[in-house]
Amino acid sequence: MTEQQQAPAADPDAAHAALVRLRGEVGKAVVGQDAAVTGVLIGLLCRGHVLIEGVPGTAKTLLVRALAAALDLTTTRIQFTADLMPGDVTGSLVYDAATSRFAFREGPVFTNLLLADEINRTPPKTQSALLEAMEERQVTVEGTPRPLPDPFCVIATQNPVEYEGTYPLPEAQLDRFLVKVMMPLPDRETENRVVAAHAAGFDPRDLAGAGVRPVASAADLAAAAAAIRRTHVDPAVLQYLVELARATREAPAVTLGASPRGATALLATSRAWAWLAGRDYVTPDDVQSLVRPTFRHRLQLRPEAEIEGVTVDGVLETVLATVPAPR
Known part of the structure; x- marks a missing residue:
């Protein structure tokens, strides 16, 4: 168990204040997408998974990276393509010449926030590799179940305007997403703010430089989840x-x-x-x-x-x- 998982639960009032600050912290990097930020946060609070739909360039990836930075959680990104295999998601057994044994090498699914970019671009066999992870919070490789970190959330994106070479998600997998968040193109005022920020030196690859700091933790999420259930x-x-x-x-x-x-x-x-x-x-x-x-x-x-x-x-x-x- 990691140090993050062992952290004591936070006070519900302190957790509420931290998570309210979280939206403002993410807003330092993601401009004009308050509804999407709140939708993804609700998914995290409910221990659910989120599907984000929007055309390229609407800050879908940036939103997930900023959220992970503001929560001090680990995050990985998988670019789903037609040749991606299930083992590329879950991990696989790899032969270790030093010990003459097979050792498990964790895949990118072993993280807190998994960004599944353009999930509908990979075949159903690979899409289904996420089903057990999303529902059971574990993956099974060669008959051995392996638990995923806590918290664990899949945030998947899909492009609504390009259908060539895509594989629509089956109803069973869609139903496993708690919410579907839309990220529309910004209005004129918001787009002016985005371009002005870039003109002033904003670098989406440098969130620390943009002033995004950890303001909440996994303990805050756990305390919030308990309070929400009450x-x-x-x-x-x-x-x-x-x-x-x-x-x-x-x-x-x-x-x-x-x-x-x-x-x-x-x-x-x-x-x-x-x-x-x-x-x-x-x-x-x-x-x-x-x-x-x-x-x-x-x-x-x-x-x-x-x-x-x-x-x-x-x-x-x-x-x-x-x-x-x-x-």
Whole structure:
């Protein structure tokens, strides 16, 4: 067990203050993507995994690197390509001539924050190598299970505009991501700030030079996770989020709606959002704020609906408008 894993749990109030500072610290490097920063942080707080979608150049990789630097966690990056093998992700047994034995060489999955860059560019066999890691927090090589560090979070990216040579993620793997975060192109003012920062000498490869410092730790995340699990949810709010999940399955434009796992994910993310807001209870507004990032990757549209221009977020807007919220 590493020194980081042995660290005592932090005080919940101190952890809350540290994680609120964290968003500002990441903002020193990542400009104008506050919603994405918060979405990834919620994934970490809930011990979940995050799928980020955005065109190239919207700071997806920079976001993960800045988050790891501000949390003082280890991070590795895998560039997924068509020739990547499962062992390149999990690690493999390597013959050691000095001992005449096979020794396990850890793959890049043995880290706290794993950036799976362009995950849909690798074949399903390699994509599936992440399934056990994401669900069980371990990998099995030659029949031997090997636990991953704690915390462990997969932050995967995919490009929404290039489909040639890609392998869409299967529904089973998509469902293992807690949230799907969108990183849109910045507005004019934000883009001016980004370019001005580069003109002033900002180097995305030098986060320390940009002033990004560790402001939270794994102990803060553990204390936050425990506090979030104690966040009160009224039975009426529980029923509300269940009805939202069920309504996605009944939407005419949808062939696959949110599963019960999706409903429990919405419960977790709503609790995390409420805790970050400084409350120990969940409101219907918290649930509504997290429906899109929690559900959008779990819905599958009918082909005819897609042809007509229907979007998943549009379906979720309709669901939110039609399912009555508790008062």
